Amino acid sequence: MALRKISKDVAIIGAGAAGMMCAIEAGKRGRSVILLDHARKLAEKVRISGGGRCNFTNRHATAENYLSANPHFCRSALARFTPQDFIALVEKHGIRYHEKKSGQLFCDNSSQQIIDMLQHECAKAGVEWQMPSQVQRVEHVSVNNDEQYAKKKFLITTERNIVAVDSLVIATGGLSIPQIGASAFGYQIADQFGIRVTSLRPGLVGLTFTAGDFAGFKDISGISVDAAVSCAGVSFRENVLFTHRGLSGPAILQISSYWQPGKPLHIDLLPQQNAQQIFLEYRQSALMLSNLLACYLPKRFVQIWCAVNFAELLITTKPMNQFHDNELRQVADKIHDWQVVPSGTTGYKKAEVTLGGVDTHELSSKTMESRHISGLYFIGEVVDVTGQLGGYNFQWAWSSGYAAGQAV
Ligand code: FDA
Numbered sequence: 001m002a003l004r005k006i007s008k009d010v011a012i013i014g015a016g017a018a019g020m021m022c023a024i025e026a027g028k029r030g031r032s033v034i035l036l037d038h039a040r041k042l043a044e045k046v047r048i049s050g051g052g053r054c055n056f057t058n059r060h061a062t063a064e065n066y067l068s069a070n071p072h073f074c075r076s077a078l079a080r081f082t083p084q085d086f087i088a089l090v091e092k093h094g095i096r097y098h099e100k101k102s103g104q105l106f107c108d109n110s111s112q113q114i115i116d117m118l119q120h121e122c123a124k125a126g127v128e129w130q131m132p133s134q135v136q137r138v139e140h141v142s143v144n145n146d147e148q149y150a151k152k153k154f155l156i157t158t159e160r161n162i163v164a165v166d167s168l169v170i171a172t173g174g175l176s177i178p179q180i181g182a183s184a185f186g187y188q189i190a191d192q193f194g195i196r197v198t199s200l201r202p203g204l205v206g207l208t209f210t211a212g213d214f215a216g217f218k219d220i221s222g223i224s225v226d227a228a229v230s231c232a233g234v235s236f237r238e239n240v241l242f243t244h245r246g247l248s249g250p251a252i253l254q255i256s257s258y259w260q261p262g263k264p265l266h267i268d269l270l271p272q273q274n275a276q277q278i279f280l281e282y283r284q285s286a287l288m289l290s291n292l293l294a295c296y297l298p299k300r301f302v303q304i305w306c307a308v309n310f311a312e313l314l315i316t317t318k319p320m321n322q323f324h325d326n327e328l329r330q331v332a333d334k335i336h337d338w339q340v341v342p343s344g345t346t347g348y349k350k351a352e353v354t355l356g357g358v359d360t361h362e363l364s365s366k367t368m369e370s371r372h373i374s375g376l377y378f379i380g381e382v383v384d385v386t387g388q389l390g391g392y393n394f395q396w397a398w399s400s401g402y403a404a405g406q407a408v
Pocket of ligand 1: 013014015016017018019036037038039042043044045046048049050051054055056057133134135171172173174176177180181182183184185351352353379380381382390391392393394395397
């Protein structure tokens, strides 16, 4: 049986954060919009985000909070739809929220409120839904025979129908958490239309270590230390969490986006203290060095860290007054620059985001439209713009969705 054909102004594939924002804005402009998604449940990533409370934006979001081969690309969209604009929407819907730290805003109750708000705004803007629905094929075809002024439309073939549109927006997100519907669809469409995609890798993700390198630390999984973690000239001061597989916690998730395989991480275990100074103060004391360190760091961590790094110095059994100066210097140096080389990451199954994506040189920074394929737009995480941890990724989804919503 032939598939039913329907016509709309705009089709948006991917009804996540960016897709819904784009649909709302396009609908408000009087465009007929259809949102297509293959998932059964709406906006699962929004639902699980921020531990169920959705860190929906960051008050201080600027281009400096994003990684991209073209760091200036996100400026225009972020300036046109700001964190304050999203906060105004949240407040209009009476959603109560709080600031956790450094501008990170979370719902007081549940991330479901953000989904409900977006769904409500879509309904008001007359957006039509088709989900779950599998997109089987996308074609770009001429609809008249006038060679000079050929008008082209996108034909989207699904299991139910063929949707013909003037504008097609790809908002299918990145590869992380395939269990809840992430797919490579957006990158495949880019590839189909000859649009470059930069190399992809998991970001905001835990780091793993080989069993040998990490022997001992497995026993302290669940323990965390407040540390400054650096690599590639970038540093984050937050908690580092020991896990069964390696390191996680906010400082590690942040630095994972900057880490390159084979390179060490530099961990300052006492970022606000001077270990040399502390040792000097207790130089003549009969206190065990490990007990002194345990005044500043978790005791079980100190025992394992000393055994792994300084087995020969007998730190756990020798008092301060029996160490040589150069031995204490070595320990102090390592406290401020403990270098570890991760073997990898916990991968897309656990990552919060995908680094890389549709090459921003291929898109207009004002509208997110392809420079070569008129009417084709990419928004949200599928684009090579990735935020740091702290509400920046949703802000990019809202801002890029808004930008395309004004243009489609
Ligand atoms: P998003 O992933 O939201 O939506 C993509 C949509 O496309 C999905 O609905 C999917 O089903 C659909 N889709 C995919 N393939 C398709 C196909 N082939 N056909 C049809 N539909 C398809 N960020 C932040 O700022 N604050 C936070 O608190 C968190 N927390 C967080 C926790 C966890 C566990 C994760 C994994 C991620 C976060 N993030 C976050 C990141 C944030 O969730 C992410 O950057 C945004 O959801 C990206 O928005 P998009 O709309 O681009 O993709």
